[in-house]
Amino acid sequence: MGPETAPPPKLPCIDLSSDELIPGTQLWDRTAAEVLHASAKFGFFEAVYPAIDAFERRVLFAMLAELFALPLETKWRNTHDRPYHGFIGRLPNNPLYESLGVDLADDAEEVDRFTGLMWPQGNPSFSETINTFIKKLMKMERMVIRMILEGLGVGNHFESLNGTLNPLLRVMEYKPPASSPDAVIGLKPHTDMNFITVLCENSGGLEVLIDDGGGSGGAFAPLVATMPGSLFVFIGDAFMAWSNGRLRSVPHQVVLREDKPRLSAGLFMVPEGGWMIEAPEELIGNENPRRLYRPFEYFDILSRCYPNPTNMSGQQVFNELLRL
Numbered sequence: 001m002g003p004e005t006a007p008p009p010k011l012p013c014i015d016l017s018s019d020e021l022i023p024g025t026q027l028w029d030r031t032a033a034e035v036l037h038a039s040a041k042f043g044f045f046e047a048v049y050p051a052i053d054a055f056e057r058r059v060l061f062a063m064l065a066e067l068f069a070l071p072l073e074t075k076w077r078n079t080h081d082r083p084y085h086g087f088i089g090r091l092p093n094n095p096l097y098e099s100l101g102v103d104l105a106d107d108a109e110e111v112d113r114f115t116g117l118m119w120p121q122g123n124p125s126f127s128e129t130i131n132t133f134i135k136k137l138m139k140m141e142r143m144v145i146r147m148i149l150e151g152l153g154v155g156n157h158f159e160s161l162n163g164t165l166n167p168l169l170r171v172m173e174y175k176p177p178a179s180s181p182d183a184v185i186g187l188k189p190h191t192d193m194n195f196i197t198v199l200c201e202n203s204g205g206l207e208v209l210i211d212d213g214g215g216s217g218g219a220f221a222p223l224v225a226t227m228p229g230s231l232f233v234f235i236g237d238a239f240m241a242w243s244n245g246r247l248r249s250v251p252h253q254v255v256l257r258e259d260k261p262r263l264s265a266g267l268f269m270v271p272e273g274g275w276m277i278e279a280p281e282e283l284i285g286n287e288n289p290r291r292l293y294r295p296f297e298y299f300d301i302l303s304r305c306y307p308n309p310t311n312m313s314g315q316q317v318f319n320e321l322l323r324l
């Protein structure tokens, strides 16, 4: 008999749709346990969250298509003194990818400022759509962080942690590959370095590294949404370090297979500048008897690996610079 092929692993999918998901209820505790398990074992999960419905998605992606159709000079106005916060595009090694950022995206004034840069004549429906989208994603992201912290037994840190995370909205467009019939990499493998990310996409293409423990380091598997209204949640390297390694971040990539542009919008929760991030004392002991990462300031680490000449993933950078 030939070697058996393992069935593809079942990727975690968690239902966050119920209005009855209220802290202290059984439903909450059960869901929180699933969220923690997926975040610790896989570093990501599919979240069923129909609060952003099919109509809103269509409107959002139609507006993003309009945004990316603006002249390049206009998009270049989206500058920022922090890496990965402003316009990125037309990179020689990644010509199909463009992305724009709105920092502190839960502040309607910041969204208006961005809209004004892109459309000096005004575009109130863009601001409105983005504001609604952000509000809903933030609500979900907060709930997930709270569930994880409670699951780790450090729910008492929720308010202070939450207060030091800032929402960065990044919207992305991947042009379809010109002629190649093969799949083309739209975004190379990386881990997210921030705390936690929620992604919303208009079509497939995301792939995650699944390590089956066979010693080969694993293989990329397509992340196919099992429900039409799903979002994807990714644990970032900073959360991995803060949790003293209880959570993991997962390498992921974008592969382009379709002949239409791929659009996505992600809300990246980013640690505030100046905050020295370190695992709380409660997470040192038992499973992880010692501190695994030295305390760090997020933008210090980010700037040390941008531009990243070695092509290391965030996870490798963290392990090289911070692992004790």
Ligand SMILES: O=C(O)CCC(=O)C(=O)O
Pocket: 170, 172, 187, 192, 199, 201, 206, 252, 254, 263, 264, 266
């Ligand atoms: O476009 C996507 O769906 C993924 C983007 C991503 O992984 C990132 O920006 O970190």
Ligand SMILES: [Fe+2]
Pocket: 190, 191, 192, 252
């Ligand atoms: Fe990512």
